[in-house]
Amino acid sequence: MGRNHEGAIPIDIETRAVHMPDIDWPKNSASPPLFQTAAYAYHSVETVDRILSGDETGFTYTRSGNPTTEALEKLLASLEGAARAVVTASGSGAMLAGILALLPRPGALLVAREIYGGTVGLARRILEPMGYTFHWIDTHQLDELPQLFRQFGGLLIAETISNPLGRVCPLDAIIPLAHQAQVKVLVDNTFATPYHAAPLDWGADLVVHSLTKFIGGHSDLILGAVLGSGPVVDSAREIVDVMGLTPDPFASWLAFRGARTLPLRMERASQNALSLAQWLTTRPEVDAVHYPGLSEHEDHQHAARLLKRGYGAVLSMRLRGGLPAVEAMASRLQHVQFVPSLGDVATTISHPVVASHRELSREEKEAVRIDDGVVRVSVGIEQIADVTADFEQALKGGEKGA
Numbered sequence: 001m002g003r004n005h006e007g008a009i010p011i012d013i014e015t016r017a018v019h020m021p022d023i024d025w026p027k028n029s030a031s032p033p034l035f036q037t038a039a040y041a042y043h044s045v046e047t048v049d050r051i052l053s054g055d056e057t058g059f060t061y062t063r064s065g066n067p068t069t070e071a072l073e074k075l076l077a078s079l080e081g082a083a084r085a086v087v088t089a090s091g092s093g094a095m096l097a098g099i100l101a102l103l104p105r106p107g108a109l110l111v112a113r114e115i116y117g118g119t120v121g122l123a124r125r126i127l128e129p130m131g132y133t134f135h136w137i138d139t140h141q142l143d144e145l146p147q148l149f150r151q152f153g154g155l156l157i158a159e160t161i162s163n164p165l166g167r168v169c170p171l172d173a174i175i176p177l178a179h180q181a182q183v184k185v186l187v188d189n190t191f192a193t194p195y196h197a198a199p200l201d202w203g204a205d206l207v208v209h210s211l212t213k214f215i216g217g218h219s220d221l222i223l224g225a226v227l228g229s230g231p232v233v234d235s236a237r238e239i240v241d242v243m244g245l246t247p248d249p250f251a252s253w254l255a256f257r258g259a260r261t262l263p264l265r266m267e268r269a270s271q272n273a274l275s276l277a278q279w280l281t282t283r284p285e286v287d288a289v290h291y292p293g294l295s296e297h298e299d300h301q302h303a304a305r306l307l308k309r310g311y312g313a314v315l316s317m318r319l320r321g322g323l324p325a326v327e328a329m330a331s332r333l334q335h336v337q338f339v340p341s342l343g344d345v346a347t348t349i350s351h352p353v354v355a356s357h358r359e360l361s362r363e364e365k366e367a368v369r370i371d372d373g374v375v376r377v378s379v380g381i382e383q384i385a386d387v388t389a390d391f392e393q394a395l396k397g398g399e400k401g402a
């Protein structure tokens, strides 16, 4: 917002160096500009006052809003079919903002058995000491749910597709049961992405994403998002602003770029995942393959009813040889890397016991059948024959090594 006056006072090099050039920023760029700025300059106190009091639209300070982030929010809301979205500095930040928006005062957190370990950590290490109570819920025991919902009230936290066993619970039946007992429902849709599932259509009060995974899609950013109806997302936005869970504009810019190819990447990756899952079921080194697209998966019926256009890009397998076989396979894979994350364009493996599910005790891991032999695969968009060939040579070598 530099101003060039006719009779401008002369300024020295130190002053010119920090002076903003006077530019009419174009509004018609074909892709969203990156507003990598912390704040905005004004020549009127009244204008700032009007913007801060909501009487005029505009931006003042990036913690409360940024045009690049707003572009991403609009794109995400459109993909998810949500009225509004707010982007956060991480998926965990989105989870926190979503929980506090739906349950602002301490109450019961009803947590689905297979939930992401980081969510367990947030609930137990941060929210429990604040007075929230933590309760594991088996979302596959539909008969028991009405009684539990009436007993505890509060907020149900579930995922569309669980990590790493690909469990899919009947959220279309569970959400109405929860609402009958005034229990709110927050759904983490990170694994399904809006390409495969739209939990708001089943009545979820909020959807949360880790954009770090498939929506960003290139392992180059950490971001999250909260999506839903206007009033709840507005509360989440206030929490994000006041608590400083705000994203960096550059990360928003990267995520916008990634999200534009989400449908293409998910289409390819989910086809690849189904092929790899089917192939793994024929391998002697593997004693279980978990992928909701396999007809023998325990939740295949729910997955076929609830998921669209495929079953996602994550599968897991249990190696017969346990941890030594996992180590041997990881060391022999040539193209597939061991990365404690997921959702990249490249296929990666991870080890839930060591990485994503660290927060759980051994008994809790056993309750959801996660042991040392379980390997999670996040399938990418490669030529699937190359990925299969890499696993084939690594598994064979693993047998000898184990």
Ligand SMILES: *Cc1c(COP(=O)(O)O)cnc(C)c1O
Residues within 6 Å of the ligand: 090, 091, 092, 093, 116, 118, 159, 163, 188, 190, 191, 209, 210, 211, 212, 213, 222, 223, 224
């Ligand atoms: C990674 C992940 C999160 C947390 O997101 P961050 O961006 O790492 O903070 C939450 N839920 C699921 C299902 C995840 O995979």
